[in-house]
Each structure stands twice: as structure tokens, then as C-alpha cells.
Amino acid sequence: MKMKDFNSSSDLIGQNAIKIISNVGFSVFVFSVLTFTVIAITYQPPDPWESSRTLTRVFTEVSNATFQMDNSVVKTGEDKTGGCDDTRLVNCSARGVLMAIKKFNVKRFKSIVFLEYQTPVNGSKPNECDVSWKFRNKKEKSWRKYRDFRRFRLGYGENCAYKVVGAKGWHSGVNAKRPRSQSQVNATQKGEMSKISTSFHDDQINDTIPVMGSGSAFRNGKHLYYSRGGDYCKNMNHYIWSLLCALGEAQYLNRTFVIDLSICLSSKHTSSNQDEDGKDFRFYFDFDHLKETAxxxxxxxxxxxxxxFDKNHKKKIPVRKVKTYKVTPMQLKNDKSTIIWRQFDKPEPENYWYRVCENQAANYIKRPWQSLWKSKRLMNIVSEISGQMDWDYDAVHVIRGEKAQNKAMWPNLNEDTSPESLVSKLQGVIQPWRNLYVATNEPFYNYFDRLRTLYKVHLLDDYKELWGDKSEWYNETMVLTGGRAVGFDGYMRAEVDTEVLYRAKLRVETFYNLTKDCKDGIHTC
Structure with missing residues (x-):
């Protein structure tokens, strides 16, 4: 009996437990349904079509089937970051640095053609970069290249791109200046050129003298040889006119011209007022270019x-000697001699080289003007002077000297080029405080002081260090002479003055601008 009652009690407890568990489960289910219902009622997801009008427009709009570029800007993670960090270091080797410098140069130096850039290197400060490049002035007709290296201060512009915020002047980027060539280093180590200071050689200058080669090459060649004539020690214009005649005849005859590199400089161009023998052709003209074109x-x-050759062979070289210029190039055209030797032994003016190209010969001989260029060393000085003025200058050509003293031929020149007249005439032509380069043969340096009250006056003598005993020009001409110093003579000055004058933005000439006198004297206009 008792056992029966115990079992009945146990059944009641189990049933109650099942009811409780069922009630709890049902309550959880009801609560979950209520929660989901509330969320479903209150949650409103974004409408991908924004409105019914948008939906209607999408399905009714007629679009062009032609492919169109998507000009929208795609932004990624780095675009979400904050502004530029202006304090970060400038990476001079970064491509953006060179692009910024190129953009700055093109905008600032409109008269320059920039040809080759080197990779920028670090300057003296964290935000500075030095860079070198090769360039050519637009007013120069030759293809020759020149070199500059400058220092730039960089910062950051829009979109964190590099920009130039400041630039220093000509040859300021010394860290970008190339090292000396190995040949110069070796020469210094051997004690050679001990009196010559460190120089940086222009790799576009090649003054080496070509070697003819073997004896058979000499025998099989065809040469035109001019002996010295009355042209020697004449003024440089006379020399050039005669030399080009000789080169023109050699081209006409299809022969190699034998050139004498020794020049006698006329007293007109010397400080001693006497003819000076033993000058080197390469001081004044581009020998490398002449070798390439003639x-x-x-x-x-x-x-x-x-x-x-004559020493080593019994049969001598065939030579034709021509003793007068009256034997024309046309008469020599079919001559088979290895050497045609023109001799100029007659008195002046019968012994001038240029007489060969006169009369009927002038119709056949063409002077190769394109072969004769000014010395690259002198042109480097021209670029240096122009570059120091940032290629932004005007110029006036003031001719005085003998012409100003010869009032019979130039009656007004002296007065028209006086300091007072120059100030009066230039005021209406050149803006105040411009860089003004004065190309002149006036020997008195202070003659142009009146102009300094109106302009930033530059004279050739302001740049004496460019041919001084520590200059590149001085060092390289010393190599040509075997260590003998070379003076910067009157013809060199005239060449440099003329070329700087031609590169000016505004040019004022003596004749036709400053004076009514004729260039070649009275009654020659």
C-alpha cells in the first residue's frame, strides 16, 4: 500500500515538471515572435531606387548605346586620410620632384630649350634638391648643348604633389655638379698641370688632332695644301674670308684640306697694339665641329x-705646285696628284688666299660658313654671363674706339654715344631697373656710370673670373699650350660681347638706333 502511494506521488511531480517546461518554452516563443514583429514594423531599409520617380525614369529613359567615359573620381583608402604632412622630408629622387622642377623651368625660362635632366640629388637642407640639365638657347642656331645646375626649394601643393617654392641662381646646385673626369684625376695624381686648379671638362669639346694613319693611306689620299700668304696677321674678318675660300676649294676638288692651326692675331685685337704670332685656332673656333663637317x-x-713617306719610299709623292691664284679650281678639278700645293709668294694683294675664289671661280666655290663656329669654350662663357642674369636682360651695343675719334667718317658718333646721350635715348626704350648688358669697345670701365642710376648695368669686365687663372676656360687653354698661360684678347672679347648681345630680349644698336651716322662711314648708308 505504501509502495503504491509513493509511485502515485512520483507521477504527479513528473507531470508538473513537464507543464512548467512547456509553459517556459511557450513564453520564450511568444517573446521571440513579439520581438521580431516589433523589429519588422520599426525597421525601414534604404530604398535603392530613392523614389518611385527614379524607378520610373530608369525604365523609361532612352540612353545612347555608344560607350562613354566615366569621369567620376574613384576614391580608395588613402584618399580618406587627412591633409598633407608638410613636415615630411622631400625625396629628391622621386619622379614628382623632377616633374615639378621641369614645370617651373619651362614657365620661368621661355628663351631656353631644355634637353636633358639628371636625377635630382639632395641639397644642403632637407627640403632642397640640386639638379643639373643640358640646354640650348633658342637664339642659337647650332645644336650645341650647355650645362647648368641649380638648387630648388620644394614643398607640397594640391593633392600632396611636389611644387617648387623657391629657386637659386645659375650654377647654385653644386651637389649636382659632375665630378672630374678620370683623366683629370690621373693627371693630378701624377703631378701634371700642378699650376692648374680643379676643372670640370666639357665633354662636347674634342680638340684632338686627327692622325692620318698608314703610309699607304697617305699615298692614296688627295690633299690641298695652302702655304702662308699675305693673309697672315691680317684682321680676323680677312682671315675668315680667306680660310673659307680655301675650305670651299677643297670641297669642290673633293680633297682634304691641310689646315695650319697657328694664327697670327692682328694688332687690332691685341692689348700690345702689335701683331701676335703663335695663337691657336682652337682658342677662337670650334675645331671639333670643323672636323665633323669638313x-x-x-x-x-x-x-x-x-x-x-718620302723617306721610306723611292718613289716620291706626286705633287703639283700652283704658284698663282690665277690657276682656277676648275683647271685643277681633274688633277690626279696626291698633293696640290698652292704657293702664295707674290707681293700683296696677289698673295691673298681669297683671290682663288674671285671672278669665274665664285660661281663654283661655295664658302662653307656652316663649318666655322665660335669656340665652345667661349660660348660657355657666353652662357655663363647670360645665365647669371637669368636670361632676362636687355642690351645695348655701344661702338666707340677709332670710329668715335674719326669725325671725318663718323661726325656724330662720339657725341651720340656720350653718357648723357645714352641716358636720354635709352630711357624711352628700356624699362627702368632692367638688367642692361653693355657690349662695347670703350676701354674706360666707368664710362657708363650714368646708366647705373637707371639700370642694373653689366659689362664684360664684371665677369673677369670666367677667364681668370682659376676658371675652366683658363685651365683648358693651358692644356692646349702645354701649360703656358693664355690671355683673353680683344677678339675673344668681341666674340663673347656679340653673342651675349644677340641673346638679349631687347637689343639697341649703335648704328640705326643711337646715331644717324652710317656704319661704314659717310655716304655709305
Missing amino acids: SIVEEQEFLKDWKQ
Whole structure:
């Protein structure tokens, strides 16, 4: 009986437990349903079509089937960051640095063609970069390149791009200046050129004298040889006119011209007022360019090979000697001799080289003006002077000297080029405080002081360090002479003055601008 009652109690407890669990489960289910219902009622997801009008427009709009560029800007993670960090270091080797410098240069130097840039290097401060480049002035007709290296201060512009915020002047980027060549280093180590200061050689200058080669090459060649005539020690214009005649005849005859590199400089161009012998052709003219554009051989090399050939062979070199200019190039056209030797032994003016190209010969001989360029060394000085004025200058050509003293031929020149007249005439032409370069043969340096009250006056003598004993020009001309110093003579000054004048933005000439006198004297206009 008792056992039966115990079992009945146990059944009641189990049933109650099942009811409780069922009630709890049902309550959880009801609560979950209520929660989901509340969320479903209150949650409103964004309408991808924004409105019914948008939906209607999408399905009714007629679009062009042609492909169109998507010009929208796609932004990624880095675009979400904050502004530029102006304190970060400038990476000079970054491509953006060079692009910023190129953009700055093109905008600032409109008269320059920039040809080659080197990779920028660090300057003296964290935000500075030094860079070098090669360039050419637009007013120069040759293809020759020049070199500059400057220092730039950089910052950051829009979109964190590099921009130039400041630039220093000509040759300021010393860290971008190339090192000396190995040949110069070796020469210094051997004690050679001990009196010559450190120089940086222009790799576009090649003054080496070409070697003729073997004896058979000499025998099979065809040469035109001019002996010295009355042109020697004449003024440089006379020399050039005669030399180009000789080169023109050599081209006409299809022969190699034998050139004498020794020049006698006329007293007109010397400080001693006397003719000066022993000047080197390469001081004044571009020998490398002449070698490239004309068939030439240097005289001493030619005579040495000629002598050597005759010494080693029983049969001598065939030579035709021509004793007068009256034997025309046309008469020599079919001559088979190895050497045509023109001799100028008659008195002046019968012994001038240029007489060969006169009369009927002028119709056949074309002077190769394109072969004769000014010395690259002198042109480097021209670029240096122009560059120091940032290529932003005006110029006036003031001719005085002998012409100003010869009142019979130029009656007004002296007065028209006086300091007072210059101030009066230039005021209406050149803006105040411009860089004004004065190209002149006036020997008195202070003659132009009146102009300094109106302009930033520059004279050639302001740049004496460019040919001084520590200059690149001085060092390289010393190499040509075997260590003998070379003076910066009157013709060199005239060449540099003229070229700086031509590069000016505004040019004022003596004749036709400053004076009514004729350039070649009275009654010649």
C-alpha cells in the first residue's frame, strides 16, 4: 500500500515538471515572435531606387548605346586620410620632384630649350634638391648643348604633389655638379698641370688632332695644301674670308684640306697694339665641329707623314705646285696628284688666299660658313654671363674706339654715344631697373656710370673670373699650350660681347638706333 502511494506521488511531480517546461518554452516563443514583429514594423531599409520617380525614369529613359567615359573620381583608402604632412622630408629622387622642377623651368625660362635632366640629388637642407640639365638657347642656331645646375626649394601643393617654392641662381646646385673626369684625376695624381686648379671638362669639346694613319693611306689620299700668304696677321674678318675660300676649294676638288692651326692675331685685337704670332685656332673656333663637317688634316701631322713617306719610299709623292691664284679650281678639278700645293709668294694683294675664289671661280666655290663656329669654350662663357642674369636682360651695343675719334667718317658718333646721350635715348626704350648688358669697345670701365642710376648695368669686365687663372676656360687653354698661360684678347672679347648681345630680349644698336651716322662711314648708308 505504501509502495503504491509513493509511485502515485512520483507521477504527479513528473507531470508538473513537464507543464512548467512547456509553459517556459511557450513564453520564450511568444517573446521571440513579439520581438521580431516589433523589429519588422520599426525597421525601414534604404530604398535603392530613392523614389518611385527614379524607378520610373530608369525604365523609361532612352540612353545612347555608344560607350562613354566615366569621369567620376574613384576614391580608395588613402584618399580618406587627412591633409598633407608638410613636415615630411622631400625625396629628391622621386619622379614628382623632377616633374615639378621641369614645370617651373619651362614657365620661368621661355628663351631656353631644355634637353636633358639628371636625377635630382639632395641639397644642403632637407627640403632642397640640386639638379643639373643640358640646354640650348633658342637664339642659337647650332645644336650645341650647355650645362647648368641649380638648387630648388620644394614643398607640397594640391593633392600632396611636389611644387617648387623657391629657386637659386645659375650654377647654385653644386651637389649636382659632375665630378672630374678620370683623366683629370690621373693627371693630378701624377703631378701634371700642378699650376692648374680643379676643372670640370666639357665633354662636347674634342680638340684632338686627327692622325692620318698608314703610309699607304697617305699615298692614296688627295690633299690641298695652302702655304702662308699675305693673309697672315691680317684682321680676323680677312682671315675668315680667306680660310673659307680655301675650305670651299677643297670641297669642290673633293680633297682634304691641310689646315695650319697657328694664327697670327692682328694688332687690332691685341692689348700690345702689335701683331701676335703663335695663337691657336682652337682658342677662337670650334675645331671639333670643323672636323665633323669638313675633310681636314692638321699641317704638322701632314708634313710629318709626308716626310716619313718620302723617306721610306723611292718613289716620291706626286705633287703639283700652283704658284698663282690665277690657276682656277676648275683647271685643277681633274688633277690626279696626291698633293696640290698652292704657293702664295707674290707681293700683296696677289698673295691673298681669297683671290682663288674671285671672278669665274665664285660661281663654283661655295664658302662653307656652316663649318666655322665660335669656340665652345667661349660660348660657355657666353652662357655663363647670360645665365647669371637669368636670361632676362636687355642690351645695348655701344661702338666707340677709332670710329668715335674719326669725325671725318663718323661726325656724330662720339657725341651720340656720350653718357648723357645714352641716358636720354635709352630711357624711352628700356624699362627702368632692367638688367642692361653693355657690349662695347670703350676701354674706360666707368664710362657708363650714368646708366647705373637707371639700370642694373653689366659689362664684360664684371665677369673677369670666367677667364681668370682659376676658371675652366683658363685651365683648358693651358692644356692646349702645354701649360703656358693664355690671355683673353680683344677678339675673344668681341666674340663673347656679340653673342651675349644677340641673346638679349631687347637689343639697341649703335648704328640705326643711337646715331644717324652710317656704319661704314659717310655716304655709305
